[in-house]
Amino acid sequence: MAEELPQISIGEFETVSQLVSSSDSLQMALLALGIGIIIIVLTYRKFSSWIGKQKFSYTNPHGARFAAKAILPFLAIALISSTNVYIQAFELFDPNAIAVVGSEFTPEEVFAKLLNTLNILVIGYTISQLVPIALAKRDLSVTEHEDYEIWKDMHGFPDDEDDLFHKLFSWVPPKQIPEDLTQEEFQKYLETMEGIRFLEQFRTSKGSPIGSYEKNVTNPFEEWKKSERKKYEKYFTACVTGNNESGRKLFPGVVPEEIYPFDTWKEMKRSGSFDPIIPGGRSVGYARKKKQGVPKSVKQIIPIILFVAVIIGVVSWWGVDLVVLATATGGLALGIGLALKETLENYFAYILIRKDKVVNEGDRIKLPSGYNGYVHRITPRVTYVRHGLNESLAIIPTKQIVTAEIVNFTKEIKLVPAVVDVGVSYLNDPKQVASILVKVGKRAMSEIIDSRGRHLVRQNRCPYLDDYKASCGCDKDIHVDVTQPVVRFNKFNDSALDFSLWVYVQNYGAQFKTKSDMRLIMYEEFKKYDIRIPWPIRTVYQGDEKKEAQEIDQLNDERNSVMEQYGLGDLGKGEASSEE
Numbered sequence: 001m002a003e004e005l006p007q008i009s010i011g012e013f014e015t016v017s018q019l020v021s022s023s024d025s026l027q028m029a030l031l032a033l034g035i036g037i038i039i040i041v042l043t044y045r046k047f048s049s050w051i052g053k054q055k056f057s058y059t060n061p062h063g064a065r066f067a068a069k070a071i072l073p074f075l076a077i078a079l080i081s082s083t084n085v086y087i088q089a090f091e092l093f094d095p096n097a098i099a100v101v102g103s104e105f106t107p108e109e110v111f112a113k114l115l116n117t118l119n120i121l122v123i124g125y126t127i128s129q130l131v132p133i134a135l136a137k138r139d140l141s142v143t144e145h146e147d148y149e150i151w152k153d154m155h156g157f158p159d160d161e162d163d164l165f166h167k168l169f170s171w172v173p174p175k176q177i178p179e180d181l182t183q184e185e186f187q188k189y190l191e192t193m194e195g196i197r198f199l200e201q202f203r204t205s206k207g208s209p210i211g212s213y214e215k216n217v218t219n220p221f222e223e224w225k226k227s228e229r230k231k232y233e234k235y236f237t238a239c240v241t242g243n244n245e246s247g248r249k250l251f252p253g254v255v256p257e258e259i260y261p262f263d264t265w266k267e268m269k270r271s272g273s274f275d276p277i278i279p280g281g282r283s284v285g286y287a288r289k290k291k292q293g294v295p296k297s298v299k300q301i302i303p304i305i306l307f308v309a310v311i312i313g314v315v316s317w318w319g320v321d322l323v324v325l326a327t328a329t330g331g332l333a334l335g336i337g338l339a340l341k342e343t344l345e346n347y348f349a350y351i352l353i354r355k356d357k358v359v360n361e362g363d364r365i366k367l368p369s370g371y372n373g374y375v376h377r378i379t380p381r382v383t384y385v386r387h388g389l390n391e392s393l394a395i396i397p398t399k400q401i402v403t404a405e406i407v408n409f410t411k412e413i414k415l416v417p418a419v420v421d422v423g424v425s426y427l428n429d430p431k432q433v434a435s436i437l438v439k440v441g442k443r444a445m446s447e448i449i450d451s452r453g454r455h456l457v458r459q460n461r462c463p464y465l466d467d468y469k470a471s472c473g474c475d476k477d478i479h480v481d482v483t484q485p486v487v488r489f490n491k492f493n494d495s496a497l498d499f500s501l502w503v504y505v506q507n508y509g510a511q512f513k514t515k516s517d518m519r520l521i522m523y524e525e526f527k528k529y530d531i532r533i534p535w536p537i538r539t540v541y542q543g544d545e546k547k548e549a550q551e552i553d554q555l556n557d558e559r560n561s562v563m564e565q566y567g568l569g570d571l572g573k574g575e576a577s578s579e580e
Contacts, residue, residue: 033083047072053252053253054253058236066130069130076126080119135302145221150274151165154274157274158274159276169214172213172214173211174211180204198465199211203462239259246279256285347381347398349398362410365406366407366409373387373388378401415458415504416508416510418510420522422498422533424497424499424526427549428552438568441501455472456513457474457505457506458505485501488500496533503518
């Protein structure tokens with residue numbers, strides 16, 4: 001009869017491999033753990049792809065990201081934790097176990113520590129994925145409140161249904177009558193709904209609204225959110241049914257993106273001054289292309305930072321001296337840092353630009369070289385500046401934005417002058433010329449508009465309000481006292497009296513169309529009142545000056561009537577503004 005092998009105590013094994021090979025149940029538990037992890041990993045990608053094609057991932061993108069990032073990792077945590085508890089409770093830690101020679105741990109303790117390490121890494125990975133989602137959700141909440149305040153300021157968005165703003169808020173007349181209105185006018189406006197709407201849109205001579213608003217519902221913010229959700233549902237339905245501008249059904253979850261998720265939809269509205277988003281109105285992948293090349297934000301790097309911190313913690317837990325580790329890798333890090341000096345300078349400059357908002361995409365800037373254009377895209381390495389006339393693209397290191405002298409024509413500037421210089425004949429009365437230029441400026445303020453019907457020239461009170469229309473914004477963000485138009489008699493030139501006409505426009509780019517249109521109006525008015533723009537005089541004048549003066553005097557009464565109606569502006573009155 002074969003001699004029976006003696007039972008060997010689990011504590012007699014000197015290595016982890018011997019420990020595992022000694023127990024069939026331990027091997028089965030580890031096999032089940034390995035197979036389970038493989039299944040979860042394989043399922044992870046398919047599950048994420050599947051959930052990205054569901055309507056839920058578009059109407060509630062943050063919830064969909066949470067499901068895609070968290071559900072399967074939570075299953076992995078449950079699997080690893082339960083296996084860990086079973087193995088440590090029923091398979092390890094014989095009280096007679098002894099430590100391995102040269103080690104302060106027994107094989108059982110080493111094996112348990114390996115299982116715990118795996119558990120910690122999976123938990124750390126899951127947390128690192130969820131933190132950015134939570135931060136993005138918080139940012140969404142902040143952005144929603146900002147959009148809500150803009151909606152209130154605009155008295156509703158263009159795509160609102162059934163005058164939502166006035167359903168949620170009621171206008172309350174002021175107790176004190178504005179100085180710009182008489183008692184009779186004010187009371188007359190209060191008698192009709194049209195008049196109340198006029199007073200609601202009214203701006204004083206200083207550009208301030210009158211009255212206030214009171215809530216018609218308990219929580220107007222929630223009602224507004226429901227309205228935005230309803231508008232997005234309508235947009236999504238139009239996309240997937242084919243009832244859109246593209247004329248075909250659009251599919252969720254495809255690459256490139258054909259349908260905007262809710263958060264992207266709101267971002268596109270925000271960038272378009274909250275105009276309605278037309279379903280299928282943009283090319284496929286438009287939002288992705290717009291963001292192409294934009295580097296990852298700090299929030300997107302957070303998962304890597306957190307997971308690296310977890311790994312460092314685990315390494316320290318295993319008894320590795322971090323000082324020694326840092327010393328060993330310090331030389332390598334120093335060499336890499338020197339090699340990437342320019343790259344790191346540009347990267348940290350990029351962080352400063354984003355944090356302090358030195359410039360933003362769309363700002364009009366002037367580079368030290370004299371290049372003038374719009375900031376097209378900012379990346380951690382280079383910044384693209386598009387020429388104002390779209391004739392070229394300048395590519396500069398991003399660090400130049402913070403180290404060189406950059407002129408920003410856009411940042412925090414709400415008043416940009418549009419100046420037209422003109423010379424008139426010595427035979428014309430300068431005061432009459434000044435009045436006609438004031439008339440030109442007044443016409444420019446009300447008549448010069450962009451393709452969307454908005455006034456290009458800033459003014460204290462939008463002319464549309466007189467027609468019971470909403471302000472186009474030409475009377476917003478004016479925080480200084482501005483009297484427009486401004487006329488200046490600059491100098492006595494060789495052959496002309498030199499004048500300049502100033503108006504202030506919405507932004508840097510608006511000045512070019514404004515100046516062009518002002519010249520057309522100026523030509524029309526000069527022709528009407530016989531204001532002459534002389535040819536350059538380089539020889540002895542041989543014209544009949546007396547005859548010309550008589551011709552000009554024929555319209556003297558008409559020009560004087562312009563003076564009475566429009567005045568001289570501030571020409572010859574007081575002192576010039578210190579801001580000129």
